[in-house]
Amino acid sequence: MKQQITLSAFNLGIGYRLRGGKEKVIHPNLNLQLYSGQVTCLLGMNGAGKSTLLRTLCRFQPSLSGEIEIMGKPINLFTQSELSLTVGVVLTEKTNAGGITVFELVSLGRHPHTGFFGQLKEEDYKIISASLDAVGITHKSDTYISELSDGERQKVMIAKVLAQECPIIVLDEPTAFLDVTSRIEIMILLRKLAKEQNKSILLSTHDLDLAIQMGDCLWLQSRDNPMKRGVPEDLILDNSLESFFRKDGIVFDRTTGKLSSPLSKIPVGVEGDFNTSYWAGNALTREGYLPSTPSADYTSIKCVSPTEIEIKYANGTVGHACSIEEMLKCLTNRIL
Amino acid sequence: MKKQIFLGIILLLLFACNLAYGSLSIPLKSVIEILFGSFEGKQTWAQIVLQSRLPQAVTALLAGSSLAISGLLLQTLFKNPLAGPSILGISDGANLGVAIAMIYFSVGSYVTTILSAFAGAAVVLIIIIYFSKKVQNNVMFLIIGIMMGYLASSVISILNYHASADKVHQYVMWGMGDFSGVSLEKLPYFASFAIAGLILSLLLIKPLNALLLGETYAANLGVKIKSTRILILLCTGLLTATATAFCGPISFIGLAVPHIARLTLGSSNHKQLVPVTILAGGCVALLCNLLTVVPGSNSVLPLNAITPIIGAPIIIYVIVNRKNIQYFN
Structure with a gap:
């Protein structure tokens, strides 16, 4: 019309x-x-x-x-x-x-x-x-x-x-x-x-x-x-x-289209299965990380399926998680 | 439609009871004969039925309907189910108008009594509208109305203090409130004012329904808010003033009857609600008038001793059950 x-x-x-x-x-x-x-x-x-x-x-x-x-x-x-x-x-x-x-x-x-x-x-x-x-x-x-x-x-x-x-x-x-x-x-x-x-x-x-x-x-x-x-x-x-x-304590995130708090952002690479990586990114954002394109300089996450998530740490070691919850635990324990 | 017919039948029955029953006992057979003009007994009986009971019943019917409709109009206009001509001080305003006319200007004619009652009611209405813009809270608004009533009453008391004894007596008698004050000769005046107001209310049905949504919605539906509000207030003022000028200030009918009407009808749609309120107002007033007759004695109770006995429990009932009553939510 x-x-x-x-x-x-x-x-x-x-x-x-x-x-x-x-x-x-x-x-x-x-x-x-x-x-x-x-x-x-x-x-x-x-x-x-x-x-x-x-x-x-x-x-x-x-x-x-x-x-x-x-x-x-x-x-x-x-x-x-x-x-x-x-x-x-x-x-x-x-x-x-x-x-x-x-x-x-x-x-x-x-x-x-x-x-x-x-x-x-x-x-x-x-x-x-x-x-x-x-x-x-x-x-x-x-x-x-x-x-x-x-x-x-x-x-x-x-x-x-x-x-x-x-x-x-x-x-x-x-x-x-x-x-x-x-x-x-x-x-x-x-x-x-x-x-x-x-x-x-x-x-x-x-x-x-x-x-x-x-x-x-x-x-x-x-x-x-x-x-x-x-x-x-x-x-x-x-x-x-x-x-x-734009306001103190609030930023509009261009990638997600959402309002969030402007914490110091640690980049974490995310790749793999679209659905899993989308929600992995969502969880990472909430925890104050910045979902980014994978790089050897920082920790990256490879999502194979919702129950199979591979974590490549910056020092070269590799961890496995079978849920987003586990993935977040691995990150808070081992990162940096 | 069934409910309207049912109410109509009750109304006729109550009307008949009002003719048949009074402080002086007259056999039912004689009453019927008197009404059909075939009675050949005591002339005083015929006089009582035709000159006193008949106009009194018609007056009760019309005054009840008038007060009930003015209550309904106020409740819809102010979006406040507990508004009414007596609680908002409009009856007292009318009362004050009459007091000034009676005590200071010794006015006795019906038209001037109505006009002064109308002027008094109008003044209170205008003040009430001013406050309705300032005070949005329903309960606070009602309290302002009650204060208006107190103010009017105290001015009346001051006037009485300065007036001569016979005028005060005349005024106090009027102020007791009763339906017997309208004689057969006065009845046409009273009836034409009351019926004019009731017809006006029937013409307001469409905008009243739109006003259920609030004034902004109503305006968006093409209702001319200012002129509609003036018409509603004119109608309310006319009906309250007429009833008050002829019957004295009568409490509770204006407040309680719209609730009786909505509860029996199960709807706030004015298309049915306005006619049902008219019928229910007539019924309640006729019932109250019957109850003023003390059985076994030839004295009569003041009307305002009876109306709260019927009205107050209804108001308490709707307030207590307001969570379960649709039109409150």
């Missing part, structure tokens, strides 16, 4: 208007484009203004300067009902909806489409059940919201936004309160929706791993620097992520 710009911002200033005509500027100048069929992840530390940006893009709060265009039309020219048909949101706000069923909540997504009394027509029912299907929660249609897990609630809110039939979906930290599997499930779901229904999906998150793994595009927002955007891998390779996360 053709990827089109659905939302763009030019020289956008975000922040709050205070009393007496003063302004608290959070970011003075943002230039952004959101594409259809893509999942865009907005990353930033607490206080970087992620929520403020999302709120401004959804017109929940006014911008301080600049322009936002949605589907090529300035956001301020939208009536409220037009906007509710164009941008749908999933928020972190606590709801009061424990006493209605999953179906009833998703049917609230039809509000912009229904009449004065909110009566559902046959077409609305079709769209609601399609939305329930798309997030895989149809079997819980008649369950009360209060009886759902956090992950299921999030799916229901996403189904609501699908029933709203907006081309743009904005989600504020959709994975924040979820366990690991639900996080991945939600991200896979959002990817699927972007690809299959050509939605533009913008979400803020603190899950760096997931953003790198699942995001088509990352927006890196910080207080003092201009917004960086790009495909995750490009941002890793050109050191943008490394400088973005």
Whole structure:
């Protein structure tokens, strides 16, 4: 499907208007484009203004300067009902909806489409059940919201936004309160929706791993620097992520794509079977070693299979380990 | 739908009981004859049934529904299941409005009484809204409401202190709260205000449901938050003021009935909840009115002695069981 710009911002200033005509500027100048069929992840530390940006893009709060265009039309020219048909949101706000069923909540997504009394027509029912299907929660249609897990609630809110039939979906930290599997499930779901229904999906998150793994595009927002955007891998390779996360006691590891502590790194060579060496590398990193290409100057590890690991020490002696645990023991006892 | 019909039947039964039973005992057969106009016995009996019991039952029905709906609207608007017109001090505001009108301006007409009650309720509502922005915590917010009520009551006490004895007496009698104050002549005024408020509440069903998700979600669903909030508050103020102006401040019905309605219905969906709350409010008020009649004597208990006996246990029940009640979670 053709990827089109659905939302763009030019020289956008975000922040709050205070009393007496003063302004608290959070970011003075943002230039952004959101594409259809893509999942865009907005990353930033607490206080970087992620929520403020999302709120401004959804017109929940006014911008301080600049322009936002949605589907090529300035956001301020939208009536409220037009906007509710164009941008749908999933928020972190606590709801009061424990006493209605999953179906009833998703049917609230039809509000912009229904009449004065909110009566559902046959077409609305079709769209609601399609939305329930798309997030895989149809079997819980008649369950009360209060009886759902956090992950299921999030799916229901996403189904609501699908029933709203907006081309743009904005989600504020959709994975924040979820366990690991639900996080991945939600991200896979959002990817699927972007690809299959050509939605533009913008979400803020603190899950760096997931953003790198699942995001088509990352927006890196910080207080003092201009917004960086790009495909995750490009941002890793050109050191943008490394400088973005630079902070005392934390480094972004370009090889693994993970944040870790900057201990003194002793190089250890790793080679062999891909799977075993990948996880051997993971264990070595945790222990403060630096997995490297094998060399005669330092200890190297040759992974034959998960149960057969050969350790060549720098002095020429060779040891054998049958698990990663044993390998680590050999290293701490014999290295140097 | 079954539950609505069931409630409707209970409502009719309670209404009939209110006509048949009172401090003066009149045989059921005579009551039926009086209602169908074929009674040829004591004229005083006919007068009691038609001039006193009938308007009183209609008043109880409408006042109960009005207070219950204003409680429901406040609970949804403030996302606080323990909000209600009396706990947030809105009834006391209406009360204060009436006190000022009665004691200082010697006003007796129904419309001015309603208007002054409405003005009092509106002032408290505006102050409450101001605080709802400042105080996010549900319990703290309720305490502010209770404080508003105390403030209004103390102003009333100060007014009473300076007023003449007969005016104070008139006001105190009104303040006991009862459904008998609306005579057949006053009934059309009372009924038209109450019914207007109830119809307005039915028109608010769609935005009320969106508000279950919170104001930001509701705005994203196309609800015009500002005007909706004004309409909800107008409706609440009108209903509380009307009930208070004619029947005096009545406690607990506004707070407890929405819970009865949600628990019997098993849903917070306003499409069913608003009509069921109207029915349940009528039922509870009619029941309370029946219970004010002391058996075997011709005296009547004040209404506010009965409403807490029904309302307070319900509120304690929902608070204790809130972990297992869907709409609390």
